[in-house]
Amino acid sequence: MTSECFNTWVRPLAFAGSEDQKLNMVAPNETFRKTLMENFAGVLNRAVAEIAGSNIRPMISVAGSSSETAGNETIDPLPVVQASALEVPTVRTTWLIDQLWADRAVGVIGGGPKLGKSWLALDIAVSIASGTPCLGTFKVHATGPVLLYAAEDSASALRNRIETLARLRNVDFTKLDVRVITAESLRLDKAGDQDRLDATIALHRPVMLVLDPLVRVHAIDENVAGQVASLLGYLRTLQRRSGVAIGLVHHVKKNVSPATGGGYSLRGSGDLYAWLDSFLYLRKNHDQLILSAEHRSAPGAGPFLLELAQPDTGPHLKLLSAEPCPTRLKTDALPEKILRALSSATDPMTLEALRQTLQVRNQRVVEAIRQLSSQGSIQRTSRGYTLVGPTQLPIQIS
CATH class of the missing domain: 3.40.50.300 (P-loop containing nucleotide triphosphate hydrolases)
Known part of the structure; x- marks a missing residue:
């Protein structure tokens, strides 16, 4: 499509290029643009469709303005400034x-x-x-x-x-x-x-x-x-x-x-x-x-x-202290207590037996059992839990 296509149109409407399925035109002022869109938007849309195809949308801006219109709706672009024009930050503490x-x-x-x-x-x-x-x-x-x-x-x-x-x-x-x-x-x-x-x-x-x-x-x-x-x-x-x-x-x-x-x-x-x-x-x-x-x-x-x-x-x-505490915080003593209980038991111990012996909540016993099982320290049998082979326990000093 060439700019000569506009020679049969109202002269004040100037061709301004096309891109991304948009036909850009420029009106001389807002009054002309508004009158055109209120009274002849349908005619304009049909004319553009016949000339350029139905997938092309006419976009009309006013000379010297950044706004453009599609149909009867005004579309304002997002505000954009060059990076060097951004507000200079005030000196502030972090x-x-x-x-x-x-x-x-x-x-x-x-x-x-x-x-x-x-x-x-x-x-x-x-x-x-x-x-x-x-x-x-x-x-x-x-x-x-x-x-x-x-x-x-x-x-x-x-x-x-x-x-x-x-x-x-x-x-x-x-x-x-x-x-x-x-x-x-x-x-x-x-x-x-x-x-x-x-x-x-x-x-x-x-x-x-x-x-x-x-x-x-x-x-x-x-x-x-x-x-x-x-x-x-x-x-x-x-x-x-x-x-x-x-x-x-x-x-x-x-x-x-x-x-x-x-x-x-x-x-x-x-x-x-x-x-x-x-x-x-x-x-x-x-x-x-x-x-x-x-x-x-x-x-x-x-x-x-x-x-x-x-x-x-x-x-x-x-x-308690302004200095960060060591990364290795206090560790849970329950797994060690379970190992000691199993090592001193003559028979396998069930979950309930361990809980009653150690006097702790069931959830804590379950978590410790999972940890010890994943480490290969204990095993589950049909009668309860037992140690896996000889287990080296920390020496207790009284």
Whole structure:
């Protein structure tokens, strides 16, 4: 098709080339383009189909404009700028809290039930609001208001926890800038509640927003990736638009293997782990409470040993050492105890007999039996479990 085809058309409509099944034309002004599309779009489409084929779409732009039309619809291209024209970043520190939370990061405070996730979230909130070190150790680089939504604590219990943390830091509780959202419910999968949170962030301009727990701020299925991605997309947009750091308190899956990475143990869709910038993971290794930190753009930290201290001043998380604990944490003594029980038994021992002898939960015995079986240390017979050949046991020194 040549440009001469346009000689029989209205002259103000100029041919501007064709590409990707589009016939590009330019109108002299928006008034002409609008009049043409409102009154003669059908004629134009038929003419183009006769000349160029039915798979070609006419696209009309206005001279000097970047917008173009197809049929009666205006299509605006995505905004594009040269890399050198992007906003020059301000000089900022990498951290909001040293080693624990990256600057303006979105992330998760995760762990099993009753391990102190909410205590850690409150410690972070009080540290940022007061400018005092988190867990008494990790420096805070940005001080200011913290906005908190704690869906599972009563107002009095929440006040008591925050007041305890302020007292431990010698901070005047009445001047501590932790601001609590007291709405009965918050559903951030709903546009109305998203708008209300947007307005709240704009009004209070917090350094950090803490939502505790994630499961109480939506009504979606956490295992459906599309639904989770939509919610997380909203939170990421909120963070980028306002600059607020966002911390979500979230649970891990049940019966997580110690070999499973912390992020992959988070309950629900894997989109959550892919979304976060910082991740604080609380877990138990027998009687040890352990905190590890992962970051998208910085090295991880830990593991650190913690305890939930219960002094007269009130309960709080206490860091036992600022130095990471050894990689080899306390090992399970149960497999060794099973080997000793079998070595001293005259007959094979059943699972129930082992459980009663050792006075431990059935699940722990099953896990230890599997471990020893895979190592070839024990074998199962019709009458129960026995050792496989001579087994060298550690010497006990009394």
